[in-house]
Amino acid sequence: MFKDPKLAPELAVSQWFNTDKPLTLEGLRGRVVYLHAFQLLCPGCVAHAIPQVQKIEKIFRRSDLQIIGLHTVFEHHAAMTPVTLEAFIHEYRLQSPIGVDLADGKSPLPVTMRRYEMQGTPSSFLIGRDGTIIHRGFGIEDDMVVGARIASALAMPIPEVEKPAAPTGDASCADGVCPV
């Protein structure tokens, strides 16, 4: 799934809200990503993490930061269905894309949560322009620190994104670039 062990693990999402098409970290390479994992019945998420994300949305709206929410249900599964999540998103007026972490039945923990080895919710991951994890957070994080970390990540130069080698004898214009 993720060849380079230094890269942030790819997302595994069963359903998206607030976006027309699925997002992948690979497709976002070159941008800073703020990934926040939550459960709608998690008191710390609702009291602290969600309001903090809303603040991030507002403050960095003119930057190229991509905020992604991940609903990582690992308990009370029957109580936190996508139907309830949709109403939650509506009531809390969340604007950024939110994915439902894929439940594969192999564990009470969904797939992305296991890939990131999250300890619980709320968790957050600041992913740099090069796709690596700059910071892993668990629990309440201080606003000033969060602001400083994101600004530092945004200030880092955009890396050379590796372009896939043009397939021999194929002059297609995949990925928007037309190879000779």
Next chain:
Amino acid sequence: MFKDPKLAPELAVSQWFNTDKPLTLEGLRGRVVYLHAFQLLCPGCVAHAIPQVQKIEKIFRRSDLQIIGLHTVFEHHAAMTPVTLEAFIHEYRLQSPIGVDLADGKSPLPVTMRRYEMQGTPSSFLIGRDGTIIHRGFGIEDDMVVGARIASALAMPIPEVEKPAAPTGDASCADGVCPV
């Protein structure tokens, strides 16, 4: 349902949590009751009203105050079922009895909510020892004011509770009193 128009309307509850037997305001006459109405997806309820109720539970635990929660779902009905409420009560560690306001299908608003003519959630009602409403609250209430109101209500003398007249020619011991 409620003969005396000055009395707080009786509760209509389809399911109770945190109590073995259903509660009625009539059965609680003589005690002060703090009735708080909420929805588990209501941001103001979760951020302000629920923590305030938890504080009331703690501060007045040695008094004879009876706290009652009422889950008054009037929107997103499929998202806030008793299954989700039960997990919510567990996660937020709510201790006092909580009833699900009865949905009778005649309105998106449940029955008790209509009886009290609530404007929305969070709402709260301080009911005195005589069964009348001392204060109606809607939205965020100040902690100091809430503490003062409850203490004042508790300080009021316990009224003479009207005892039902003993039925003629019937020597039963209903209500724990044995008439001649």
Next chain:
Amino acid sequence: MFKDPKLAPELAVSQWFNTDKPLTLEGLRGRVVYLHAFQLLCPGCVAHAIPQVQKIEKIFRRSDLQIIGLHTVFEHHAAMTPVTLEAFIHEYRLQSPIGVDLADGKSPLPVTMRRYEMQGTPSSFLIGRDGTIIHRGFGIEDDMVVGARIASALAMPIPEVEKPAAPTGDASCADGVCPV
């Protein structure tokens, strides 16, 4: 100074602000008194106690509660003079009477502070209608608890104030009562 050991010790004040005439606890017998001791350079006083007192002033303004501030300077004496206190009272818009605790030179601690055996600032004392101390507080106190305590104290019946025995052979009408 205070004959009855159960009574709250009398105040010893060298200068008053926000009042035309000096206050004494004896003269306030029959009313509930909220006495708060502070220093203008005490961080906990400024951040927590003073705003709480301002809330008490607002919430209980229609009751007969008497709020009294006491500037109990026990360190940095040269930095917290009455001149600085006066500007502090102006800037923080304090409304209730405030007295400067009397420095008698026998101790770095002023007189009233010693009489009450205060541990430091902020300290607060809730004094009942009968003149006894209902509660001693030191440090940050919870708003809801403070509101409840004051309301309970206000709800207590006004005690019979001991009237001075009429001097024999003197039909004067001292204290507003005319003895036979």
Next chain:
Amino acid sequence: MFKDPKLAPELAVSQWFNTDKPLTLEGLRGRVVYLHAFQLLCPGCVAHAIPQVQKIEKIFRRSDLQIIGLHTVFEHHAAMTPVTLEAFIHEYRLQSPIGVDLADGKSPLPVTMRRYEMQGTPSSFLIGRDGTIIHRGFGIEDDMVVGARIASALAMPIPEVEKPAAPTGDASCADGVCPV
């Protein structure tokens, strides 16, 4: 006083605390400076600005950010003397250098305050590595925004500091450089 109109005006300070030698913005060129102006009896300064500065001190302690406080007394001059300021600094455990803004008697406003055309207190100025003002703040500023601004400023490359031209026919080693 300040030749380049784009540069932040130089400080005019009559007395320093928390530093052995006076600071000048010119001497700090190449570093980011967070300059905060306050008065010890200003409620907004004590409640919001000072705690925010303490947070900045903690979070950016490993960066080369220079924090400077400026006591800009423009009212109640007799109440906010250096003696009181010294006790204030002690009680609030302020760590960064703090200067007393120079009172020249020409105005109730001290000199630096006039140079910066401050509107009042609390005011803050984020000064970039090139000596220009990046942001002017007045009143309460959001923690996340402040953190982001400072981190962005710190991420800016250190500019070439203009070296003064060697005075003709003068081989002195002023400013630590020895011209030919």
